[in-house]
Amino acid sequence: MELKEKLVSSFLAFENTVDVDAPVHDIRSQAIKVFEEKGFPTKKEEAWKYTSLNAILKHDYSIFPKEENALEFKDVKKYFLHDLDTYKIVFIDGKYSSHLSETTHDKIDVCLMSSALTHDKYKPVIDNYFNKVAQKDGLTSLNTAFSKEGAYIYIPKNKLADKPIQIIHFSTGKESLQLLQPRNLIVVEENSHVQIIERHQSLTSNPVLTNSVTEIFADKRAIVDYYKIQNDNETASLIDNTYIQQQAQSIASVHTFAFGGNITRNNLNFYQQGQGIDSILNGVTILEGKQHVDHNTLVHHTEPNCESHQDYKGIFDEKATGVFNGKIIVNKEAQKTNAFQSNNNILLSDKATINSKPQLEIFADDVKCSHGCTIGQLDEQALFYMRSRGIGEKEARALLMYAFANNVLESVKIPQLKQRINKLIANKLGVNIGFDL
Amino acid sequence: MAYTEDDLKKELETKEYEYGFYTDIESDTFPVGLNEDIVRAISEKKNEPEWMTEWRLEAFRVWEQMEEPEWANVNYEKPNFQDISYYSAPNKKPKYNSLDEVDPELLDTFKKLGISLDEQKKLAGVAVDIVMDSVSVATTFKETLAEKGIIFCSISEAIQEHPELVKKHIGTVVPQKDNFYAALNSAVFSDGSFCYIPKGVKCPMELSTYFRINQAGTGQFERTLVVADEGSYVSYLEGCTAPSRDENQLHAAVVELIALDDAEIKYSTVQNWYPGNSEGKGGVFNFVTKRGICEKNAKISWTQVETGSAVTWKYPSCVLKGDNSVGEFYSIAVTNNFQQADTGTKMIHLGKNTKSTIISKGISAGKSQNSYRGLVQINSRATNARNFSQCDSLLMGNECGAHTFPYIEAKNKTAQIEHEATTSKIGEDQIFYCNQRGIDTEKAIALIVNGFSKEVLNKLPMEFAVEAQKLLEISLEGSVG
Numbered sequence: 001m002e003l004k005e006k007l008v009s010s011f012l013a014f015e016n017t018v019d020v021d022a023p024v025h026d027i028r029s030q031a032i033k034v035f036e037e038k039g040f041p042t043k044k045e046e047a048w049k050y051t052s053l054n055a056i057l058k059h060d061y062s063i064f065p066k067e068e069n070a071l072e073f074k075d076v077k078k079y080f081l082h083d084l085d086t087y088k089i090v091f092i093d094g095k096y097s098s099h100l101s102e103t104t105h106d107k108i109d110v111c112l113m114s115s116a117l118t119h120d121k122y123k124p125v126i127d128n129y130f131n132k133v134a135q136k137d138g139l140t141s142l143n144t145a146f147s148k149e150g151a152y153i154y155i156p157k158n159k160l161a162d163k164p165i166q167i168i169h170f171s172t173g174k175e176s177l178q179l180l181q182p183r184n185l186i187v188v189e190e191n192s193h194v195q196i197i198e199r200h201q202s203l204t205s206n207p208v209l210t211n212s213v214t215e216i217f218a219d220k221r222a223i224v225d226y227y228k229i230q231n232d233n234e235t236a237s238l239i240d241n242t243y244i245q246q247q248a249q250s251i252a253s254v255h256t257f258a259f260g261g262n263i264t265r266n267n268l269n270f271y272q273q274g275q276g277i278d279s280i281l282n283g284v285t286i287l288e289g290k291q292h293v294d295h296n297t298l299v300h301h302t303e304p305n306c307e308s309h310q311d312y313k314g315i316f317d318e319k320a321t322g323v324f325n326g327k328i329i330v331n332k333e334a335q336k337t338n339a340f341q342s343n344n345n346i347l348l349s350d351k352a353t354i355n356s357k358p359q360l361e362i363f364a365d366d367v368k369c370s371h372g373c374t375i376g377q378l379d380e381q382a383l384f385y386m387r388s389r390g391i392g393e394k395e396a397r398a399l400l401m402y403a404f405a406n407n408v409l410e411s412v413k414i415p416q417l418k419q420r421i422n423k424l425i426a427n428k429l430g431v432n433i434g435f436d437l
Numbered sequence: 438m439a440y441t442e443d444d445l446k447k448e449l450e451t452k453e454y455e456y457g458f459y460t461d462i463e464s465d466t467f468p469v470g471l472n473e474d475i476v477r478a479i480s481e482k483k484n485e486p487e488w489m490t491e492w493r494l495e496a497f498r499v500w501e502q503m504e505e506p507e508w509a510n511v512n513y514e515k516p517n518f519q520d521i522s523y524y525s526a527p528n529k530k531p532k533y534n535s536l537d538e539v540d541p542e543l544l545d546t547f548k549k550l551g552i553s554l555d556e557q558k559k560l561a562g563v564a565v566d567i568v569m570d571s572v573s574v575a576t577t578f579k580e581t582l583a584e585k586g587i588i589f590c591s592i593s594e595a596i597q598e599h600p601e602l603v604k605k606h607i608g609t610v611v612p613q614k615d616n617f618y619a620a621l622n623s624a625v626f627s628d629g630s631f632c633y634i635p636k637g638v639k640c641p642m643e644l645s646t647y648f649r650i651n652q653a654g655t656g657q658f659e660r661t662l663v664v665a666d667e668g669s670y671v672s673y674l675e676g677c678t679a680p681s682r683d684e685n686q687l688h689a690a691v692v693e694l695i696a697l698d699d700a701e702i703k704y705s706t707v708q709n710w711y712p713g714n715s716e717g718k719g720g721v722f723n724f725v726t727k728r729g730i731c732e733k734n735a736k737i738s739w740t741q742v743e744t745g746s747a748v749t750w751k752y753p754s755c756v757l758k759g760d761n762s763v764g765e766f767y768s769i770a771v772t773n774n775f776q777q778a779d780t781g782t783k784m785i786h787l788g789k790n791t792k793s794t795i796i797s798k799g800i801s802a803g804k805s806q807n808s809y810r811g812l813v814q815i816n817s818r819a820t821n822a823r824n825f826s827q828c829d830s831l832l833m834g835n836e837c838g839a840h841t842f843p844y845i846e847a848k849n850k851t852a853q854i855e856h857e858a859t860t861s862k863i864g865e866d867q868i869f870y871c872n873q874r875g876i877d878t879e880k881a882i883a884l885i886v887n888g889f890s891k892e893v894l895n896k897l898p899m900e901f902a903v904e905a906q907k908l909l910e911i912s913l914e915g916s917v918g
Contacts, residue, residue: 046508332835347850350817356845358856365832365862375815375847375854 003057007142008036010063014146017064024117024147027131031144038138050323050355051294056237056263059207061179063146065094069172071203073100079168079201084416086197087165089151093172094180096149100168108159108194113150113183125154129187133215133245133271140241143213147183150212155192155222164195164414169212171236173204184214188222188250195414199229202236207262214242218250220274225413226254231424232261234289241267248274248303255412256283257421258293259428269298272334275305282408283312284421286401286428287320287352294323301334310341313405316352324356326371332363341371346378346404398429470519473497476624479523483593486600496613496623503617509779510808510840513748516687516722523625523658581641587671588633589644592660595631602633606664610693610728610756618689618724618750622658626691629660634669634700643898645674659690665700665735672703674901686711686721688746694729694737698759701736702729705897707905710745717775717804720747727751733759733788740896742905743770743778752810754783757791757819764793767893771909772805772837781811781842786819786852795826798890800909801837808840815852822849828858831889883910 011032018025040057041048069092080088087110090100096112103111109122116122117130131147134140151167171178188194202208218224230238238261244252258264270279285293299308314322324343345354358371378400386396402425412418426433467475476497480490505515582589588599595603613623634640665671675692688710696702704727713720723746729737739753755764766782784793793813801807809828830839841858863885871881886909887894894902 332838335835345847347847347852350848350850352848352850354845354847356843356856358841358843358858360830360841360858360860361838362830362832362840362860363835363838365835365837367832367860367862369860371841371856371858373843373845373854373856375845375852377850377853 003059003061004035004039007063008032011145014064018148019118022117024126024130028145028147031131031136031141034136034141035138035145038141040138047296047325050321050325051263051265051292053263056207056209059177059209061177061207061209063179069093069095069174070099071097071170071172076100076170076201076203079170079199081164081166081197081416081420084414085163087161087163088168089165090168090170091149091182092170093174093178094149094169094182108156108161109152109154110161110165111152113152113185114148116152116185117148122152122154125187126185129215129217130185131215133217133243134213134241135243135269139211139239140213143181143183143211143241146181147213150183150185152184153186153194153196155188155194157189158191159189160192161194164197167196167198169200169210171202171204171208171210173202173206173208177206178208180208180210180212182210182212184212186214186216186224188217188224189219191221192219193223195225195227197227197229197414197417200232200236200238202232205233205235208236209239210237211239212241214240216242216244216252218244218246218252220247220249222247222250224250224252226252227412227414227417228254228256228266229421229424230257230261230264230293231259234260234262234291236261237263239265239267243269243271244279245271245273246277246279249276250274251278251280253280253282253411255408256295257424258283258285258287258295259424260287261291261293264291264293265296266294267296269300270308271300272302272306272308275303277303277306279306279308280411281308281310281312282411284405284408284425285312285314285316285322286405286425287315287322288317290319292321292323295325296323297326299328299339301328301330301337301339303333304335304337306334307338308340310343311408312343313408314343314345314354315348315401315404316345316354317348319349319351321353322355324354324358324373326357327359327361328369328371330362330364330367330369335364335366337364337367337369339367339369343371343373344404345373345375346401347375395431395433398426398431398433401429467522469522471497471521471523471625475523479625479627483596485593485596488604489596492608492613493624496620497625499614500617500620500624503614503620505617509750509810510806510842511748511750511777511779513722513777518621521687523627585638585641586635587638587640588631590631592626592629592631592662595662599631599633602664603631603662606693606695607660607662608693610695610730611691611726616726619691619726622660622689622691622726626658626660629662629690631661632663632671632673634665634671636666637668638666639669640671643672643674657686657688657690659688661690661692662695663693663702663704664695665697665702667697668699670701672898673705674898675704675706687724688721689724690726692725692727692753694727696729696731696735696737696762698733699735700732701738703738704729704740704753705901706739706741706743707901707908708741708743708745708749709908711747712745712774712776713747715774715803717747720776721745722747723749723751725751727753728756729754729764730756731759731762731764734761735759736763736765738765738767738896739782740767740893741769741780742893742897742901742908743768743780744908746778747776749776749778749780751780752783754785755793756785756787757793758787760788761790762788763791766793766795766797767896768797769800769890769893769905769909770798770807770809771800772802772807774803774805776803776805778806779808779810781809783812784814784824785812786815786822786824789818789820790822791819792823793825795824795828796892797826797828798893799828799830799839800833800886800889801830801839802833804836806838806840808842809858810842810844812844813846813854813856814844815847815849815854817848819849820851822852824852824854824856826854826856828856829889830858830860831886832860832862
């Protein structure tokens with residue numbers, strides 16, 4: 001594969017730009033070897049059965065960000081949650097934009113991976129956590145090999161991040177086709193709490209491929225809320241690899257709102273390492289055109305008395321394809337586990353496709369595990385009811401679809417974000433109604 | 438003294454396979470190994486016409502190119518296919534008219550299995566085509582069936598006597614190159630059953646075949662073909678037990694069902710082959726390809742109770758080709774000790790208004806692994822397709838595993854699909870409730886398991902339901918931890 005060879009040979013050039021004596025570099029060199037061996041996944045692999053990367057890998061991407069492209073805030077304001085006071089870590093074409101960002105070192109660290117990897121001050125955290133939970137598959141290893149920039153968030157013991165953190169990646173396309181590989185590390189220590197919103201946005205019609213890796217560590221009793229907004233344009237593809245390690249009694253939730261993009265693949269992995277943990281995975285997917293979204297989730301229960309809740313809703317129109325591949329593993333030590341998984345889908349067109357594969361692998365007997373999956377249509381009677389009361393067909397449909405996705409939206413804890421998502425859904429469904437009735 | 442769960446567990450572990458015995462009948466066996474000559478020799482031995490030999494050879498050539506599938510959630514030592522003898526038939530190949538003529542040892546075997554032919558003749562009205570190793574040695578009730586025009590015989594007989602029917606249908610549902618084991622079976626199948634129900638005929642009795650694996654070191658390659666012509670109905674029973682043996686025995690059967698317009702086929706299986714001993718040694722490898730095709734308004738219903746075999750790899754499927762056709766799958770899979778089962782179904786919706794129902798109950802105990810793997814596929818032209826799937830697992834003890842791998846693929850907006858799966862154990866409160874009312878723990882468990890499996894047990898024909906319940910009890914009593 002051309003792109004693969006290009007990447008492997010670029011590694012030498014990449015080494016010139018980083019400190020090769022840093023311990024992190026050993027991890028990089030090992031990772032490039034793993035990537036060289038494993039390469040990109042193909043449809044022959046069970047986990048990639050329904051998603052082919054061939055179409056997006058054939059492009060000749062530029063691998064390194066060359067110049068700093070400036071953006072004016074007023075031009076990209078709409079991509080921010082601007083009515084909310086937040087910390088911001090903004091990247092333009094893979095380079096940090098200090099102009100648009102707002103970082104802090106006051107009690108908590110909200111800053112950059114590049115400085116965390118090079119400054120001694122961060123060394124203990126990097127040594128303890130960097131690349132510790134990320135798996136060694138081809139794509140993740142590729143990211144690890146070229147890991148240099150991204151968001152670094154460190155919340156020490158007993159601290160509350162005083163406002164939410166936005167991580168935004170822009171690609172301007174000024175350097176034609178781009179491959180971006182952000183690497184994020186989020187460490188939340190005991191009893192701490194953080195809310196993070198992540199977004200990838202392409203500002204060009206040139207193809208962009210993002211292969212992102214995020215590692216999240218939630219220590220005892222920590223609370224992490226992570227929101228992913230995926231509403232990119234139709235030439236941007238995203239492979240998002242998120243790995244979350246949870247300690248006792250921590251609560252981690254990840255909400256994925258997939259409304260756009262060309263091919264989007266979410267590899268979302270939760271590893272529980274203590275008792276009394278709660279993991280929450282929610283998603284709303286609304287697609288049309290030829291968009292393709294693949295949610296690939298894993299929750300691994302290893303200790304007793306933990307819970308996990310998954311709720312993915314999907315609405316697919318035109319030629320869109322949706323994939324849900326959810327896996328729950330319950331080790332034999334993990335007694336009294338409660339694991340729930342639900343995947344509901346609505347197909348609006350005969351050309352749209354849904355492939356769903358909710359899997360349970362259970363080795364403990366005293367557990368409550370269930371999964372449910374449905375594929376269906378909007379209720380004709382409910383539509384008729386609304387239309388007979390003077391609500392237009394389009395609006396009636398939109399209302400029903402909104403109601404369908406609602407219980408996922410309800411669990412969004414930031415009101416401004418909830419409002420923003422409501423608006424995105426209204427746009428997506430082509431109606432002009434405020435849903436926060 | 439109270440009978441504790443530990444006692445039960447101990448008893449269960451030490452319980453040897455009830456039907457583990459070996460019948461000493463002389464048989465002529467081919468040398469081990471597989472090549473074109475062996476395939477030719479099998480075909481020749483059975484006096485097959487040229488087209489059949491060619492068909493086998495074609496399958497063999499495809500098989501040589503294929504690799505053993507590895508995707509199933511089972512671990513086992515792969516059989517060496519060159520180390521198996523591909524043909525064995527009881528030496529005396531008699532055509533008996535009465536039971537007196539039957540080899541007394543064979544009759545003894547049946548007695549141990551609890552199938553008394555006389556009794557069955559009288560009570561059940563079941564025509565039994567007994568497959569002992571590979572060649573059928575006893576067929577009863579043939580005459581009654583012949584009156585109706587129903588053909589029910591061994592497949593080798595059918596190849597001789599009804600070549601046009603066999604030629605027309607064989608391999609149409611499961612092609613030779615369908616998968617590794619189907620190709621192997623197509624090349625070397627030794628015998629099996631053939632059944633043809635003419636237009637508009639309702640088969641007056643349950644057709645039944647008992648399979649036995651008997652000869653040491655022989656693989657069993659059964660081929661079953663059931664054709665239900667327009668508007669006909671048949672209920673077909675298949676049940677099996679095997680003698681206990683230390684080396685692994687391979688079984689790769691193929692079953693093809695063809696339900697033409699308005700026809701209905703009900704296919705029930707009770708499988709209780711030797712599962713290996715409590716250390717996981719020995720046991721039968723069961724790699725089966727079962728598939729049925731439904732034409733317009735036709736219905737195929739698979740019911741299975743799987744309690745035996747060391748490794749099971751089995752997915753009875755329905756291709757719902759005709760409009761308004763219906764596919765059903767009811768399954769109970771029980772695994773204990775070191776058994777592994779990867780079983781489920783495929784429902785392929787092609788026609789309009791097609792419906793399918795999947796009810797799967799998995800029960801795992803001991804150190805066993807039990808997986809459900811199923812596919813529901815709605816193609817873009819299958820308007821108004823409907824599917825309901827339910828997969829429940831019951832775990833007993835914390836050394837076993839229950840897994841669910843459902844694949845759901847929908848390409849039509851009018852499709853309605855529901856899938857649900859649960860995993861649980863027998864609640865202490867449930868047992869307590871029974872104890873309180875004077876039902877001891879052992880009985881309580883049997884009761885609860887029976888209730889858990891009731892939806893499937895209800896679908897079995899009467900005689901089978903009794904046998905199946907007994908099997909469940911044998912396999913499970915006391916394994917609650």
